Amino acid sequence: MREQNTKIELTPQWVLQLTEAQSRLLAFLLKRLGSHDQAQEVLQEVNLVLCRDAYKFEEGTDFMAWAFAIARFQLMAFRKRQSRDRLVFPVDLTESLASLDEKMFPVEANAQRTKTLNDCIQKLSPEHRTLLLRRYAEASSVKAIAADSDKTANAISLTLHRIREQLIKCVAMNKPTGVDA
Amino acid sequence: MNESADQSGKLDRLGELLPGLIDGVLLPAETEELVQILRQSSDAQSYYLTYLQIHSDLGSIWGAGATVDIPLAGNLVQTLELAKPVPIANLRQGWFAGMSDHFFGVVACLIGIIIVLSVAVVFLLSGPIGDYRDSVMSLADAMDSRAGKLKDDAAGRATERKAAWDPDVAVVVRIDGTVSSWMAVGHRLKPGRIVLGNGSVQLEFMSGAVLAFAGPGELDIHSKDAATLISGSVSAHVPERARGFVLNAPDAAIVDLGTEFNVNVDPNGVSEVEVTSGEVELSLLGNDGNTLTSQRLHESTRMRVDGFDRSLVLLDSGGSATSKIVAFDDSRLPVTDQYVDEIVRAEPILYCRFEGSRDALIPNHMSDRLALRADPPESFHNSIRLSSGHVQFIRTEASRSLVIDGVIEDLNEGPYSIEFWMKPDDLQHATCLGVFPESRTDAGSFINVIEIVTDTFMIHDPGAIRFLHRSPPGELFGQGTNAFTPGICVPGQWHHVVAVKTNHAMEIHVNGQLVRQVELKEDKRHGPGHFYVVLGQLRDDWHRRQFSGALDELAIYKRALTVSEVAQHFEIIAFENQQPTLTE
Numbered sequence: 001m002r003e004q005n006t007k008i009e010l011t012p013q014w015v016l017q018l019t020e021a022q023s024r025l026l027a028f029l030l031k032r033l034g035s036h037d038q039a040q041e042v043l044q045e046v047n048l049v050l051c052r053d054a055y056k057f058e059e060g061t062d063f064m065a066w067a068f069a070i071a072r073f074q075l076m077a078f079r080k081r082q083s084r085d086r087l088v089f090p091v092d093l094t095e096s097l098a099s100l101d102e103k104m105f106p107v108e109a110n111a112q113r114t115k116t117l118n119d120c121i122q123k124l125s126p127e128h129r130t131l132l133l134r135r136y137a138e139a140s141s142v143k144a145i146a147a148d149s150d151k152t153a154n155a156i157s158l159t160l161h162r163i164r165e166q167l168i169k170c171v172a173m174n175k176p177t178g179v180d181a
Numbered sequence: 182m183n184e185s186a187d188q189s190g191k192l193d194r195l196g197e198l199l200p201g202l203i204d205g206v207l208l209p210a211e212t213e214e215l216v217q218i219l220r221q222s223s224d225a226q227s228y229y230l231t232y233l234q235i236h237s238d239l240g241s242i243w244g245a246g247a248t249v250d251i252p253l254a255g256n257l258v259q260t261l262e263l264a265k266p267v268p269i270a271n272l273r274q275g276w277f278a279g280m281s282d283h284f285f286g287v288v289a290c291l292i293g294i295i296i297v298l299s300v301a302v303v304f305l306l307s308g309p310i311g312d313y314r315d316s317v318m319s320l321a322d323a324m325d326s327r328a329g330k331l332k333d334d335a336a337g338r339a340t341e342r343k344a345a346w347d348p349d350v351a352v353v354v355r356i357d358g359t360v361s362s363w364m365a366v367g368h369r370l371k372p373g374r375i376v377l378g379n380g381s382v383q384l385e386f387m388s389g390a391v392l393a394f395a396g397p398g399e400l401d402i403h404s405k406d407a408a409t410l411i412s413g414s415v416s417a418h419v420p421e422r423a424r425g426f427v428l429n430a431p432d433a434a435i436v437d438l439g440t441e442f443n444v445n446v447d448p449n450g451v452s453e454v455e456v457t458s459g460e461v462e463l464s465l466l467g468n469d470g471n472t473l474t475s476q477r478l479h480e481s482t483r484m485r486v487d488g489f490d491r492s493l494v495l496l497d498s499g500g501s502a503t504s505k506i507v508a509f510d511d512s513r514l515p516v517t518d519q520y521v522d523e524i525v526r527a528e529p530i531l532y533c534r535f536e537g538s539r540d541a542l543i544p545n546h547m548s549d550r551l552a553l554r555a556d557p558p559e560s561f562h563n564s565i566r567l568s569s570g571h572v573q574f575i576r577t578e579a580s581r582s583l584v585i586d587g588v589i590e591d592l593n594e595g596p597y598s599i600e601f602w603m604k605p606d607d608l609q610h611a612t613c614l615g616v617f618p619e620s621r622t623d624a625g626s627f628i629n630v631i632e633i634v635t636d637t638f639m640i641h642d643p644g645a646i647r648f649l650h651r652s653p654p655g656e657l658f659g660q661g662t663n664a665f666t667p668g669i670c671v672p673g674q675w676h677h678v679v680a681v682k683t684n685h686a687m688e689i690h691v692n693g694q695l696v697r698q699v700e701l702k703e704d705k706r707h708g709p710g711h712f713y714v715v716l717g718q719l720r721d722d723w724h725r726r727q728f729s730g731a732l733d734e735l736a737i738y739k740r741a742l743t744v745s746e747v748a749q750h751f752e753i754i755a756f757e758n759q760q761p762t763l764t765e
Contacts (some may be wrong), residue, residue, distance in 0.1 A: 020241065027237030031230055034215060036205030041365075052748075073756050086356060088212055093220055100223075101230050110241075117238050136239045142204050161200045164235050171235070 017063040018050060024064065024110075025071050031101055032075060034088035042078045046071045064107055113171065120170035128163050135160060191218050195225050199232045209359050209379070348387075350405040352608070352644065354672045355383035355507060360396075367671040375400045377413065383507060385672050387635060387643040389423035389609060390437070392416070393506045398446070405643075410452075414445045416506050422609060422636075430454075432488030434472070436462040441506075442478075455483040455498060465493055509673035513569040514602050514733045520753045521546075527746060529600075529736040530589065531714075535572045542586060543567070553583045553716070565717065571602075571733035574717045576609075580725060582718050588619045588711040589737065593628055593652055593682075595707060596741035600679040600750065605730035607672050608635045608644035612719040612726040614735075618654045619711040628654040628712065630719065631680050632726065633670060644669030648680040648689040650701065652708045662705060664689045664697040672730075677751045682706075683741040693751030695744050 025046055029039035049070050057066055079087060079094070089097070105113070121129060134140045134148075142160070146153040198215050201207040207215065218225050349369040356366055358380025370384065377396025384392045387405040394400050398413015408415075409429035419426045419437040426437045430444055430452035440459025446452045454463055456478045465486055467473035476493055478484060485494040516534075524532055525546070532546040533553055541561060542552040555561035560581035566573045572583065603613055616629040634647045641647065645668065651661030664687050670676050679690040685706065688698045714737065719726040742750075 023237050023240030026240070027233050030202070031233050034202070034212065034219075036202060036207075037361075077756055086359065089216060089219075093216065097219070097226055097230065100226055104227065104230055105234050113234075114238055114242060117235070118242060121242075132239060136242070157200045157204065161196065164232060164239075165196070167235050167239075168231055 014054065014057075014063075018047070018067075021064060021067045025067060028068060028071055028101075029075060032089065032094050032098055033078075038078070038088070042071075042074050045078070046074045049074060062107075064110075068107070116171050116174050117167060119174065120167050123170065124163065124166070128159075128166075131156070131159060132163060188222060188224060191222055191225055192228055194218060195228055196232075199229065203233070203236050348405070349642065349669070350402060351384045351386045351392075352669060352671060353382055354385050354391075354674075355393075355509075357381045357383075357507070366674065369669065370402055372402050372404060374411075375402065385608060386423065386426070387608065388426060389420045389607065389635075390426040391418045391506055391607075392428075395505075410444055410446050412446045412448055412450070414443070416443045417441065418506050420607075420609075430486065432466050432491075433486040434464040434466060436464070438462060438477075450488065452486040452488075453483065453496065454478065454486065456480055463493065465491060467491075509604070509606060511569050511573070511731075512604075512675075514571060514604075514675050514731075515754060516570065516734060517753060520734075520750065523750060523753060524600075524734070524736050527736075527738060527742065527750075529738045531585065531735070531737040533735045534570070535567055535733055535735075536570055538567060543572070543583070550587050551589065552586045554586050556580075556582050556584045571604075571731045572716075573731050574728050576606075576727045576729040580718065581727075583716040585714045588713045589739075590711045591709065592616070592712045592737075592739065593654075593708045593710060595739070596681070596683050598679060598681045598738040598740065598742040599629070599631065599736075600677075600738070600742065600747070601735040602675055602677055602733045602754075603670075603728075603730060604675045604732075605633055605670055605672050605728070607729060608633060608669065609729070610635050610637060610726055611728040613678075613716065613728050613732065615715045615719055616712050617715060619713060626654055628652050628708075629680065629682075631678065632719075633728070634665070639663070639665075641665040642667065642669050646670055646676075646678060646689060646691060648687060648697075650682060650687045650705070652705050654708070654710070662687060662699055662701055664699045666691055666696050668696075675731075675733075677747075677754070679742060679747045679750075681741050681747075688741075690744070690747045690751075693748040693755065695747070 022043070026039055026043050029042050029046075030036060033039050033042070046067070050067060053070070057063065079091075121132065124132070131145070134145050135142070140148075142153045142156050146156045149156070194214070195218050198207065198211055198218075201211060202215065219229055349371055351370045353364055353366055353368045353370070356364065360377055360380040360382060364375075364382060375382070375394065376399050377394065379396050381393060381395035384394065384402075386392070386408075390406075392400075392408065393416040394410075395414045399411040400413065400415065401409040401411060403409065406423070406425065407427040407429070411431070415428065417426070417428060417437065418441045419439065421439055424437060424439050428435045428437070428444060430446050431450040433452050433454070435442065435444060435454055438460045440461055441457045442459075442461055443455045443457065444452060454461070458480055460477055460479045462475055463478050463484060463486070464472040464475040465488075473491060474493065476484070481498045483496040483498045485496055487494055521534070529547055531551045533543055534546055535543060538544075538561070541558060542554050545551045545553075555565050557580070560577075560579070564575040564577045564579070564581045565583060566575070574581075599614065599616075601614065605611070610633065612630050612632040614629075614631045615627050617627045628651055630647070630649045632647050632649075634641055634645055635643045641663075642665070646666040648664045649661045650664075664680075666689055668691075670691075677690075677692050679688075681688040681690070682701075686698050686700050688695055690696065716732060716735070717728050
């Protein structure tokens with residue numbers, strides 16, 4: 001008999017870790033699935049397993065590594081459950097992207113990349129920073145931002161796209177030596 | 182166009198597609214384009230990953246992009262019920278008392294997240310994630326009745342569903358082609374409209390009617406007995422128990438009289454009906470919505486309903502229906518050696534794997550005793566078949582079942598567990614397994630049945646799984662204690678089902694989750710006697726409740742499996758068998 005009477009040590013820190021992991025987990029899944037809806041669907045399952053198996057997580061070990069391992073598992077389970085024609089990406093493309101993703105964006109480079117990105121955000125115009133805040137801090141939809149600002153959703157989407165492009169260039173230019181991302 | 186210009190063009194196009202991907206508004210054709218670009222260029226793959234990484238990093242920095250979408254999936258449906266603002270200490274009262282600390286911990290975990298992220302959830306309701314909160318999947322999702330909307334496939338428009346207390350009237354059992362991702366196999370439907378751009382879905386109504394609906398088109402679902410095809414194509418199979426099912430079309434109503442038929446409604450609203458088996462009553466409707474004229478259509482008859490001329494026109498049979506009801510495949514349950522080892526290690530007294538038979542007996546993996554035999558013997562290989570590593574039960578007019586050869590001694594004197602995998606063909610009221618006393622003389626005398634319940638006089642979700650414990654067993658239709666799952670099983674899907682009687686309660690676990698626990702009164706818990714097990718029907722009486730579908734990996738233990746053991750058994754098959762090669 002195993003794991004009887006195991007209690008979850010639910011700490012604010014654990015909840016915070018889970019919260020902070022959401023964006024990275026969603027991107028991890030989105031990159032490999034190519035569908036926002038499906039990525040959200042799998043993310044729900046990943047959260048379910050993370051909560052259910054919280055007692056298995058060893059404090060002091062890498063939470064993100066553990067969460068990614070579960071996400072990989074759930075991703076495989078999801079892909080197996082779905083009929084082939086419902087999956088957006090074929091298996092060879094998913095594998096190719098997963099392999100490239102791990103080379104380009106290793107988990108250990110997250111902190112440095114975030115720092116560089118923060119610096120780049122400071123270089124944006126106040127209007128663009130405000131737009132990013134609305135989209136990412138308030139989690140507003142493009143449609144909602146457009147409605148508030150009297151612009152079309154396409155215009156907002158295009159502006160956000162240009163800001164992301166600017167940030168991609170900025171991060172690449174300011175990448176510290178030795179960091180691949 | 183030279184190669185570098187072509188490459189540059191692809192990256193530009195990718196730049197146009199990626200915002201749509203992030204915002205979840207890519208059209209199917211654009212998604213296909215995205216796949217093609219990524220397959221053709223490693224530079225495109227790098228750019229794709231970099232772009233999504235920036236999006237992810239921005240979300241991480243500000244956090245709200247990182248809203249936790251609380252796992253409201255149905256396999257924590259009890260958690261849903263408990264995730265109300267109730268003091269945590271109170272949660273362990275009532276029937277929830279005695280539940281394992283593990284499960285309680287999961288509940289507490291979710292409640293904790295809800296509290297910590299309550300502000301984020303407010304944003305979520307109006308944010309991009311909120312649009313997808315009714316995306317569902319698999320059994321977990323079949324148990325999820327929270328979905329509030331039916332979504333349009335192509336344009337993302339939503340048709341409001343009726344109130345939450347409306348009953349679920351149908352379940353999605355199969356999807357072919359590209360349909361909206363909210364519509365996963367196992368999704369339960371309330372009355373409302375389905376709009377399909379492309380692809381097709383197969384629905385099983387709670388009445389038993391099965392409809393294959395192919396797009397582009399719109400289908401209004403009214404109840405478990407009625408629907409209206411506004412446009413598109415439907416093939417219907419209506420078994421005897423659903424006789425009287427009504428499918429409306431513009432200017433027409435088709436009342437089933439035990440049949441299979443196809444209906445096509447073209448974009449101009451002209452309907453064609455073709456009967457492939459049995460017969461239907463076809464009504465041409467007048468302006469007041471009542472029958473103007475009606476005609477009985479027999480097998481191989483095809484008729485056009487001309488609403489303009491108010492006439493029914495007989496056509497040559499053999500029209501090509503774009504929708505087609507597809508039988509469930511004979512897919513094998515992917516059992517691993519690790520799963521078998523784990524079951525053996527858990528020391529069941531009976532473990533039937535249904536891999537083969539010897540002298541008309543299906544062996545017990547644990548000993549030479551308690552093998553299974555068909556009753557009557559001639560049903561073996563006919564209405565009871567071994568194939569693809571499981572046993573397949575076919576519904577017939579005659580009695581047929583698998584019975585253990587011998588009795589389990591003193592089974593009800595303490596805790597015990599019954600574990601198996603099942604893949605039902607439909608949601609008809611059907612007994613998967615019954616446990617009867619050695620001395621039984623009638624079908625009402627049992628200590629346990631595990632069955633799919635639909636159209637009973639009891640209160641439960643249609644298509645739920647029922648675990649009934651009746652101790653002592655000697656009372657004909659006497660009082661027992663029920664544990665119903667809070668959701669339904671899904672035809673054509675494998676489900677892990679475990680019924681556990683502990684020293685004080687009965688539990689039912691589905692797909693690794695404890696979904697219901699019911700306290701047993703002290704005098705209803707244990708009792709003496711020897712018992713045998715019957716698979717595939719309630720047996721012998723006229724009301725046999727025959728199960729149609731597949732069963733596999735039956736294990737019976739003379740002890741209560743723990744919550745974590747059950748979860749582990751499920752996960753070995755569900756997660757440790759995931760190889761990408763199996764996916765494609």
